[in-house]
Amino acid sequence: MAKSLLVISRQAPWSGPSAREALDIVLAGGAFDLPIGLLLLDDGVFQLAPHQDAKAVQQKDLSANLQALGLFGIDDVFACSHSLAARGLVHSTLAQPLDSAAITQLIDRYDQVITL
Known part of the structure; x- marks a missing residue:
């Protein structure tokens, strides 16, 4: 049985x-039907x-x-409510x-955790 993996993203998309x-990592895991989740913390929210205008900072959107996470079978996407509030963001669907x-x-539910 495959071990479950939680990926924690703490960085803003333009940083x-x-x-x-x-x-x-999350999309690749989903493509191989691994039990995987994504948690957005801090600036990751x-x-x-x-x-967002990714081209303004020469990044890819x-x-x-x-939006494609659901297509890869990844339904476990979470965001820290404190991080959202501290950055003036509303909850996302x-x-x-x-x-x-x-x-x-x-975090305790997953066998392995990667923080980026």
Whole structure:
């Protein structure tokens, strides 16, 4: 049986390659039917912000990748509710908001955790 994997993305989509790499790992795991989840923490919640202009910072837009997660069978997408509120973002339909206690329980559910 495959071990479950939680990918924690803490970087904004325009701060470097980490956000893209996190999504690539999740999409690859979904393509191989691995039990995988994505948790957006800290500046990682900026990936959920609407109307981003990725070209302005010479980055590739990640919103299409986020929208494709469901097509790859990835339904476990979460966002830290405190991180969302601290950055003035509203809850997104793409990610389930979790408080600190729920995040601790979520991390405990997975066999392996990668933080980018």
